[in-house]
Amino acid sequence: MAGNVIGKSVVRKDALEKVTGAAKYVGDLKFSPMLHAKILRSPYAHARIVSIDTSEAKKLPGVKAVVTGEDFHQYVGLYLVDRTLYAYEKVRYIGEAVAGVAATSPEIAEEAVKLIKVEYEPLPVVLDPEEAMKPDAPLIHEKLHEYKCVPFIFPVPHTNISNHFKIRKGNVEEGFKQSDYIFEDEYYVPHMQHCPIEPHGTIAHMDQKGKITVYNSCQSPNATRKLLSAALNYPVNKIRVIAPYVGGGFGGKAGATIETLVVPLAMKTPGYYVKLIYNREEEFRDTFVRQGMKAYVKTGVTREGKIMAQELKMIWDGGAYTEYGANITRAAGYTSGGPYEIAHMKTDSYCVYTNKPVGGPFRGFGMGELHWALEQQLDQIACKLGIDPVQIRMINACRDGSINACGEKLKDIGLTKCIEKAAEMIGWDKPKEQTPGKVRGRGIACMVKGPAMPPNAGSSAVLKINEDGSANLLITATEIGQGSMTALAQIAAEELGMSVDKIEVALPDTEYTPYEWQTVASRITYSAGNAVIRAARDAKRQLKELAAVGFGVTPEEMDVANDKVFLTANPEKYYTIAELSLGLVLPNGGGVGGPIIGRGSWVPEGLGGLDPETGQGTKAVAHWTFGCQAVEIDVDVETGKIDLVNVAAVYDIGRVINPCMAEGQTQGGIVQGQGVAFHEQMVFDENGKLKNPSFVDYKLINAVEMPRMSIHFVETPLEDGPYGARGFGEHVMVPTAPAIANALYDALGIRVKSLPMTAEKVLKAIKDKNSR
Amino acid sequence: MMKHRIRFTINGEVREMEVKSNQRLLDLIRNDLDLTGTKEGCAGGECGACTVLVDGKAINSCLMLAVEADGKEILTIEGLAEGMVLDPIQESFVEHGALQCGFCIPGMIMSAKALLKKNPHPSEMEIREAISGNLCRCTGYEKIIEAILNVTQKQA
Numbered sequence A: 001m002a003g004n005v006i007g008k009s010v011v012r013k014d015a016l017e018k019v020t021g022a023a024k025y026v027g028d029l030k031f032s033p034m035l036h037a038k039i040l041r042s043p044y045a046h047a048r049i050v051s052i053d054t055s056e057a058k059k060l061p062g063v064k065a066v067v068t069g070e071d072f073h074q075y076v077g078l079y080l081v082d083r084t085l086y087a088y089e090k091v092r093y094i095g096e097a098v099a100g101v102a103a104t105s106p107e108i109a110e111e112a113v114k115l116i117k118v119e120y121e122p123l124p125v126v127l128d129p130e131e132a133m134k135p136d137a138p139l140i141h142e143k144l145h146e147y148k149c150v151p152f153i154f155p156v157p158h159t160n161i162s163n164h165f166k167i168r169k170g171n172v173e174e175g176f177k178q179s180d181y182i183f184e185d186e187y188y189v190p191h192m193q194h195c196p197i198e199p200h201g202t203i204a205h206m207d208q209k210g211k212i213t214v215y216n217s218c219q220s221p222n223a224t225r226k227l228l229s230a231a232l233n234y235p236v237n238k239i240r241v242i243a244p245y246v247g248g249g250f251g252g253k254a255g256a257t258i259e260t261l262v263v264p265l266a267m268k269t270p271g272y273y274v275k276l277i278y279n280r281e282e283e284f285r286d287t288f289v290r291q292g293m294k295a296y297v298k299t300g301v302t303r304e305g306k307i308m309a310q311e312l313k314m315i316w317d318g319g320a321y322t323e324y325g326a327n328i329t330r331a332a333g334y335t336s337g338g339p340y341e342i343a344h345m346k347t348d349s350y351c352v353y354t355n356k357p358v359g360g361p362f363r364g365f366g367m368g369e370l371h372w373a374l375e376q377q378l379d380q381i382a383c384k385l386g387i388d389p390v391q392i393r394m395i396n397a398c399r400d401g402s403i404n405a406c407g408e409k410l411k412d413i414g415l416t417k418c419i420e421k422a423a424e425m426i427g428w429d430k431p432k433e434q435t436p437g438k439v440r441g442r443g444i445a446c447m448v449k450g451p452a453m454p455p456n457a458g459s460s461a462v463l464k465i466n467e468d469g470s471a472n473l474l475i476t477a478t479e480i481g482q483g484s485m486t487a488l489a490q491i492a493a494e495e496l497g498m499s500v501d502k503i504e505v506a507l508p509d510t511e512y513t514p515y516e517w518q519t520v521a522s523r524i525t526y527s528a529g530n531a532v533i534r535a536a537r538d539a540k541r542q543l544k545e546l547a548a549v550g551f552g553v554t555p556e557e558m559d560v561a562n563d564k565v566f567l568t569a570n571p572e573k574y575y576t577i578a579e580l581s582l583g584l585v586l587p588n589g590g591g592v593g594g595p596i597i598g599r600g601s602w603v604p605e606g607l608g609g610l611d612p613e614t615g616q617g618t619k620a621v622a623h624w625t626f627g628c629q630a631v632e633i634d635v636d637v638e639t640g641k642i643d644l645v646n647v648a649a650v651y652d653i654g655r656v657i658n659p660c661m662a663e664g665q666t667q668g669g670i671v672q673g674q675g676v677a678f679h680e681q682m683v684f685d686e687n688g689k690l691k692n693p694s695f696v697d698y699k700l701i702n703a704v705e706m707p708r709m710s711i712h713f714v715e716t717p718l719e720d721g722p723y724g725a726r727g728f729g730e731h732v733m734v735p736t737a738p739a740i741a742n743a744l745y746d747a748l749g750i751r752v753k754s755l756p757m758t759a760e761k762v763l764k765a766i767k768d769k770n771s772r
Numbered sequence B: 001m002m003k004h005r006i007r008f009t010i011n012g013e014v015r016e017m018e019v020k021s022n023q024r025l026l027d028l029i030r031n032d033l034d035l036t037g038t039k040e041g042c043a044g045g046e047c048g049a050c051t052v053l054v055d056g057k058a059i060n061s062c063l064m065l066a067v068e069a070d071g072k073e074i075l076t077i078e079g080l081a082e083g084m085v086l087d088p089i090q091e092s093f094v095e096h097g098a099l100q101c102g103f104c105i106p107g108m109i110m111s112a113k114a115l116l117k118k119n120p121h122p123s124e125m126e127i128r129e130a131i132s133g134n135l136c137r138c139t140g141y142e143k144i145i146e147a148i149l150n151v152t153q154k155q156a
Ligand code: FES
Pocket: B039, B040, B041, B042, B043, B044, B045, B046, B047, B048, B049, B050, B051, B060, B061, B062, B063
């Protein structure tokens, strides 16, 4: 049966290529003539560049180009244009690109890099964002006040604060007065790395006409193209970005990172293909990282557990450039009530420059950091007031009619169902099983997130109907593992009444596939999905119109299903989609209409700005997705080691498009959240040098450690979601860490408020408690 | 740089090639033989993306020198399917949706292959251990473990 594929576990479109090793990633591509690039990186976290001498490097046989900030210091940035292509005049973190070399072999390029002589004059290094905020702190960006930025980012001139986002809702002092108890605490999240298993890679080429082609392991072909165009003052249509399969993104391949180093080299070597694939150390340090964050939370509650007021200060360790990161601090700001309704709120979210690697988007876009604080805070309150942690969440949960931090009235919210279901699945009210020698604990945490993007971030799709009745779907969503090809093919198939096997989905090539803002923000199924629906309906309309001409009826009398366009009143009378694909052929052999191409464009409507002083407004994001996770852990009190035993995850995703993929994505998110909880942190020395840029010292969760997981989806349809679907790809990693922290308290009455919860920290907390 | 002439079997085919003494087996496979299904994720023996079988054993090809392949039998992901007919492990990965970005998958499948060769009916824990050197950032491993378990159950 064609169509009817929404909610079915259709086999992934990319499965065969990926299990046979046939799927090509950027690193697998070879061209001729090819050059290999290497980057010279700064050994200083903050220094003036006094001079750069590239003459010896240029003389080395095989070297075709050497570029530095002297040639390429144009500014680039998505929300705040604060980064130069190559370091210029100053370096601001250890690892910053100072020069690039393109040579005939990687070995020659490497050797040439060593021949470049750079004289630096070290400047005072600022690593602690709270120090960096002080009025007398050394400035990392002296020209912050001159930088261009989007209208919703608010840098504070002549400081290291690149964004200050505020929420002023109700009257927070009044709210504290109405509270029976006030709780204050601090929480900390360190820097993290995305760690896609495929490192960033780019191959760039400029032909003799000046056309630049970029083969790119990226999430955002159109955004990359636009950023390159704006930085280089180069026509958009002279830049072509092609994204083959991407070996994991998690935000780290959004915007532009590595490509801004490779394209300048290609511009100096027309005709050559310049290839750069990061090694793991570069991957850790020189791409986007997740920003660190310190949160100060003050919460007022009634003795019944109702939150009356919240004052929250978030200080984000934005790193050396915050072109993208500034917007994360905004997103965490407008979501700062978390999944709860709070009448009186005051939030200050500061993005602060430090001499650390560049902060940027990371799965969750600030929500993992925010909820680490909010969800432990609420748990502490519950425990102190003697209220069950599930109950206190039910009391405060956002529901239909709740007013969020920005003053938006919420509707179609299924959070309470998620909480109840997660509690039931973990056996919240049942006695705990015990593992000998360990102490078991149970914890719960909720979350909310919306797609953070400019209000006019759009999607488009083109659907070409072929002469055999099959179709090609052209989109510029990148397949980063999330399954966009498959989900979007299902949506096209559903609308067209076509078998999903007949739909071939293109990988992005900005030359041929239509505009997509970015593959980020859990927005592809939602936004591109809506564009695909419109494209399919457009094609369907054309098919009906042609068939109607053929039968001498009106298009309204026609229907499309099962690969046929038929008379609703008499399904025996039909054309196959194949017969109409190139237009209707009249009995006399003449044609009508011509080939069928469906087009669809989409942008969420009703989004607007927020007041810069209060953060109040209509709608900050297109929609909200809520969820809840409950966990069971075993703690070894001798070693402090925590085992994550069971996880129950429940999300209200509106509509499940592909259950197998939705489940898989949730499992992956939980395990990534487990890594956040137990291992992951970037450790810097006092000079700002990253101490652990490898999988030896920066551990990811492996197959032995992962927990038993049970997953459930609530389906409260979203009004403007495709078939009701909401985005949820990032959300699934957000509550894992705070749920574990809450379980740790349940097990032993101890709290670790700074991530990660390493065995050492847990053991210390146990000892501290025992000595009290 | 010293060059060595080596003779080895790769995916059933005997080859003779010249390799540099410092060349990694991974480079021989990816660059000289154009078998790009084997991936490089860390170059340090930590991620398992470069896993291939050498004389039936799963090894990290980023840590083995090409010269050491002399006289050995190498199997890469490209050598599993016969034409369009998938290996049962590959089939099971497809069926179970045991993949996302796919970058770790060739290495995962090769580790599974080595495991099932010597232990056709492993327990879940044995599977977890066999792939514990293969990092996956996307899937959370669950479906991969299910897929491998299922191959063994089908053959039972
Ligand atoms: S590339 Fe060989 S183990 Fe990572």
